[in-house]
Amino acid sequence: MATAKTKRDFPLDRIRNMGIIAHIDAGKTTTTERILFYTGKTYKIGDIDEGTTTTDWMEQEKERGITIVSAAITTFWTPKSGPFKDQEIRINLIDTPGHVDFTVEVERSLRVLDGGVIVLDSASGVQSQTETVWRQANKYKVPLVAFANKMDVVGADFLGTIQSARDRLNANALAYNLPIGSENNFTGVVDLLTQKALIWQGDETGAKFVEEEIPVDMVEEVKKHREKLVEEITSTDDILMEKYLNGEEIDVDTLKKTLRKAVIENKIVPVLAGSSLRNKGVQPMLDAVIDFLPSPLDLPKTVGIDPKTGEELVFNNTKENPLGALVFKIQVDPHVGRLTYVRVYSGILKSGSYIYNSTKGVKERVGRVLLMHANDREEIEEAYAGEIIAVVGLKDSITGDSLCDENTPIVLESITFAEPVISLAIEPKTKSDQEKLAQALQRLGEEDPTFRVKSNPETGQTIISGMGELHLEIIVDRMKREFKVEANIGEPQVAYKETITQPSEGEGKYIRQTGGRGQYGHCLLRIEPLPRGQGREFESEVVGGRIPREFIPPIGKGVEEREDTGIMAGFPVTDIKVVVYDGSFHDVDSSEVAFKIAGSMALTDAASKANMILLEPIMKVEVTTPEEFMGDLIGDLSAKRAQILGTEKRGNSNVINALVPLAELGGYITAIRSMSQGRATAYIEPSHYEPVPANIAQKIVAASGFTGRIER
Ligand code: GDP
Numbered sequence: 051m052a053t054a055k056t057k058r059d060f061p062l063d064r065i066r067n068m069g070i071i072a073h074i075d076a077g078k079t080t081t082t083e084r085i086l087f088y089t090g091k092t093y094k095i096g097d098i099d100e101g102t103t104t105t106d107w108m109e110q111e112k113e114r115g116i117t118i119v120s121a122a123i124t125t126f127w128t129p130k131s132g133p134f135k136d137q138e139i140r141i142n143l144i145d146t147p148g149h150v151d152f153t154v155e156v157e158r159s160l161r162v163l164d165g166g167v168i169v170l171d172s173a174s175g176v177q178s179q180t181e182t183v184w185r186q187a188n189k190y191k192v193p194l195v196a197f198a199n200k201m202d203v204v205g206a207d208f209l210g211t212i213q214s215a216r217d218r219l220n221a222n223a224l225a226y227n228l229p230i231g232s233e234n235n236f237t238g239v240v241d242l243l244t245q246k247a248l249i250w251q252g253d254e255t256g257a258k259f260v261e262e263e264i265p266v267d268m269v270e271e272v273k274k275h276r277e278k279l280v281e282e283i284t285s286t287d288d289i290l291m292e293k294y295l296n297g298e299e300i301d302v303d304t305l306k307k308t309l310r311k312a313v314i315e316n317k318i319v320p321v322l323a324g325s326s327l328r329n330k331g332v333q334p335m336l337d338a339v340i341d342f343l344p345s346p347l348d349l350p351k352t353v354g355i356d357p358k359t360g361e362e363l364v365f366n367n368t369k370e371n372p373l374g375a376l377v378f379k380i381q382v383d384p385h386v387g388r389l390t391y392v393r394v395y396s397g398i399l400k401s402g403s404y405i406y407n408s409t410k411g412v413k414e415r416v417g418r419v420l421l422m423h424a425n426d427r428e429e430i431e432e433a434y435a436g437e438i439i440a441v442v443g444l445k446d447s448i449t450g451d452s453l454c455d456e457n458t459p460i461v462l463e464s465i466t467f468a469e470p471v472i473s474l475a476i477e478p479k480t481k482s483d484q485e486k487l488a489q490a491l492q493r494l495g496e497e498d499p500t501f502r503v504k505s506n507p508e509t510g511q512t513i514i515s516g517m518g519e520l521h522l523e524i525i526v527d528r529m530k531r532e533f534k535v536e537a538n539i540g541e542p543q544v545a546y547k548e549t550i551t552q553p554s555e556g557e558g559k560y561i562r563q564t565g566g567r568g569q570y571g572h573c574l575l576r577i578e579p580l581p582r583g584q585g586r587e588f589e590s591e592v593v594g595g596r597i598p599r600e601f602i603p604p605i606g607k608g609v610e611e612r613e614d615t616g617i618m619a620g621f622p623v624t625d626i627k628v629v630v631y632d633g634s635f636h637d638v639d640s641s642e643v644a645f646k647i648a649g650s651m652a653l654t655d656a657a658s659k660a661n662m663i664l665l666e667p668i669m670k671v672e673v674t675t676p677e678e679f680m681g682d683l684i685g686d687l688s689a690k691r692a693q694i695l696g697t698e699k700r701g702n703s704n705v706i707n708a709l710v711p712l713a714e715l716g717g718y719i720t721a722i723r724s725m726s727q728g729r730a731t732a733y734i735e736p737s738h739y740e741p742v743p744a745n746i747a748q749k750i751v752a753a754s755g756f757t758g759r760i761e762r
Pocket of ligand 1 (some may be wrong): 071072074075076077078079081199200201202203224325326328409731
């Protein structure tokens, strides 16, 4: 379909960069579809159950019915009431994935969103993954509007859902409208501020709604919830508060404006009722997006670092300022090739121009600039501050990189990703597969920064790692399908780590005198354990030139390489602080290489006296099941070294919360399905690392081919 040319130079206050975040199955895809329908950029509603949705264009997504890859879609909405009445608003919709193995996608989307709609399942309240994404949204201070979806299903409970958001998330979630009826009788909503009932005349997409008086039996309830909402809104503004306490009536426009400010400041999360599948409640939710979620002008100014001086730089979020933009996704599009998704924070990004990647220190040429609509793309000349666009032609820029003008370089805050917890070995079947594999892995790695590749020169194997079994499964699947790689795939392996349990010291001396110029590197290190999850630190306390300054970084490099390869069983060393405090050098023979080797030797020496242990990833597991399978499922978890945190009733189901070592969870999702006649589901996400029990650690060390003693 053809889309009319999008008007350029859109006023910034009429742009909403937003995303929809949700637990898998809460209805994110259906809701996105409805939004695209009502905002007029897609004509046929794709039905998830048949796998024809607009945003899920990748094959696996269609088959699995889950959204893996975020796509940025530009669309338009004109509210019929409220502060933006009759004004065309541009919505840039970032699609975020609904499965936790892809938390990375959520994280990176959140980094470039200005606001979000969190879709809740009214029949099951706030689920574990909702909790995770809600926390992530808080981390990036993303203002939220909540959509309590599935009001039509049996067990739907709007107020219960709000309560669970308040209890579990400590969020100031408040009813913004109230459902009229529920389950099969869900027909519409009452807007608490305007006190009007909106009734949909039918279930089908595009069914009209009419404004009516509040149903008589709801008058009291509406009054109660309106009072609560107004009280909370006014309490965020002193002057309004006083008026309210004096009994003055406050007009709806003022209340909406004040609520807008409160939402943007993360003080209130308005909750709206609806059923995307039954086409009810979506339009008021869109209005709420416009009325309450921030425009780029409501955001703090763009802050970054000048890469030359290290000083802080602040740009206004307008096109008159120098360019400041962030790459948040690489996607290989079947039609146009490598697409780099970019959020422009300030300035103008022009097609055909040269820009500077300040993270990498390289110049790049912008080929074409594309505005992505639901089912076509529009080529534009330039993209302005506040826009989200895709660029064709960038070669070196990857997710997290900053783009700017070469004359006014700025590095914006990058995007941080979690460490992978699981890995598997891949062996290409033939020489030609080996080449294809290398290509495939490079491409997939560019697209997904939580997916890592390492090659093991000894075995000739390639090791890939990721965030969970499903994550790796999908990567292997894409490798075979899209890149036609034939390979033997190993069993998934848990990403263990090594650490020390007590402080110690070590010495490394690398001295060679074999004619000509010799080698001389010598250092003394102190090591100590860091709190769990802290990672690694390296410092120098060398004084008086005992080791010349230029040899300190090579010592650090030697230490780091040794930490990477592992000391006890071949797993990376973590939660360790290394301090180099003394050493010596030789005027002629000292070199960077010699100090690097000395650093590595000193660490090995120190670690041999520091009582090393293995750590394993522990997963947070939430099993949802009908009552009758509870006993069996808990028994099974207990046999898996699980720590059962508790059980609770949620809607019609029972939920078991547990912490379980990842090593025990191979094939778990399939296993519980067969234990429960397909009715139990599990949600699994990485939690933290803990020491492996000694008897199990011994076996892991033995299997690693290391002796368990310190390897030199
Ligand atoms: P996602 O995993 O969050 O993207 O969820 P989907 O949009 O794929 O929806 C999951 C399932 O719930 C699908 O079978 C939908 O048809 C169904 N669904 C979505 N919204 C509603 C709703 O409002 N009411 C009902 N009854 N089912 C819904």
